[in-house]
Each structure stands twice: as structure tokens, then as C-alpha cells.
Amino acid sequence: MANLVFNQALGRIAHYTSLPAANDGLVLIPLESSGLETDAVLRDKDTFADVVAGTTNEQTSVGRKPLTSVTVTVDDTNDRVALDAADVTWTAPTGNAVGAVVICYDPDTTSGTDADLIPLTKHDVSWTPDGNNFSLSIADFCRISSTA
Numbered sequence: 001m002a003n004l005v006f007n008q009a010l011g012r013i014a015h016y017t018s019l020p021a022a023n024d025g026l027v028l029i030p031l032e033s034s035g036l037e038t039d040a041v042l043r044d045k046d047t048f049a050d051v052v053a054g055t056t057n058e059q060t061s062v063g064r065k066p067l068t069s070v071t072v073t074v075d076d077t078n079d080r081v082a083l084d085a086a087d088v089t090w091t092a093p094t095g096n097a098v099g100a101v102v103i104c105y106d107p108d109t110t111s112g113t114d115a116d117l118i119p120l121t122k123h124d125v126s127w128t129p130d131g132n133n134f135s136l137s138i139a140d141f142c143r144i145s146s147t148a
Contacts, residue, residue: 002121033099048117061095
């Protein structure tokens, strides 16, 4: 589950996750462990371009992954919404150590830049790509509850 929900995504994350537009989607982006900024700093970033504008760097050698089989489940019993996606696998990955992954909403997967990607959640990961396949479980990547 998420270690951080970005401030700009609070209250909108279920809408983004439901993928309401024609060419939108969710993308998982690995971040290098070296230089990774604190949650207190990252939570105020409004776009993925902002996320990597400081000392935080994308781990580009393993690559970004689109999230598939995304579901939004309303849980009336626990008064929350659970957001889920299929697990992600990297085949024979190499490169710098990964300290976190960020799930971003991409409003148009056919074009755009990092300034268009809206960071939704950050998940702490401790992984050094060593050429062995690596799978990341995305079970309930975020739960949103209300206490009115």
C-alpha cells in the first residue's frame, strides 16, 4: 500500500484511477534510492517533472511500466475505496538501486511530457536490479477512507 499520497491527488485519486478518458492510464515509475527526497518534500510536487526537479532521479534503465487490470472497489463495510492493479514484472533489469516507485496518472498516453503526469502515490521499495527478473506486487496500492 502507498507510503505517501501526493497532496494534489487527495480527493481525486479514485477518479484518476477509474481511467475515465479515452487515452489515459496509470504508469509506474521507479526512483533511484540515491538522492531520493523525503516524503515531506515529495508530497508537495504537483507533476512528475516536479518530482525529478530536485535531487530525486528516475531510475531509467529498468523503465516505466503501465499499470494494467486497474480496479476501483467501493467497500461499504469499511467505508473506503480500494485501488488495485496487476503485478508488474521487469525482465532481466539492471542499473542503479531503486528506493521507491511512483504511480502517476497520464491524461494522454499518446503524447505529452513529464509535466503532464500527475503523481498519485509513492511506494517505498528497496531493490537493486541485478539481472534477475523482479516482480512487484500491486495489491491495493491505495485505500481511501472518509471520516466525516
